[in-house]
């Protein structure tokens with residue numbers, strides 16, 4: 421037993437389930453929150469609620485947005501003929517943070533993962549094929565993670581996109597096997613995108 425009141429114990433438990441937060445940090449954050457005045461706590465709770473309630477997936481690229489379409493798809497200065505396909509929204513944010521990429525995205529929301537019963541039907545692959553089939557896309561950059569599931573996902577996408585005659589490239593050729601794209605530093609990621617290789 422920790423000696424905390426049950427309600428604080430519950431708060432610590434909830435916070436410790438957030439990504440990247442260990443038990444010690446969860447304790448510190450919980451104790452910080454309960455020491456704040458009520459208005460401050462209301463603002464925090466409200467910010468979480470509003471962010472969650474207004475968020476949905478962009479109908480074009482499946483990025484998160486609180487607008488009708490996401491900021492990237494809505495940006496006319498970006499190159500809409502180049503689509504970078506990523507596994508997760510956090511990969512998109514990692515590439516955006518690296519600051520060099522000026523095309524648009526397509527978020528699969530996962531990767532083919534036979535061990536965990538994730539097949540092509542569970543991912544936004546049909547939607548990607550439909551986008552490419554419209555004919556306005558010149559290049560599809562596959563930015564899957566360099567691991568087994570990323571590789572089979574990239575192979576599958578290459579196969580289904582090939583009939584459309586679009587240029588297909590893969591980044592991460594310089595990335596060590598097993599690294600996760602959202603953990604790679606911006607410089608390495610920028611290089612990995614610049615050094616992308618066409619796959620035929």
Ligand SMILES: [Zn+2]
Pocket residue numbers: 478479480481482483489490491492493494
């Ligand atoms: Zn979008």
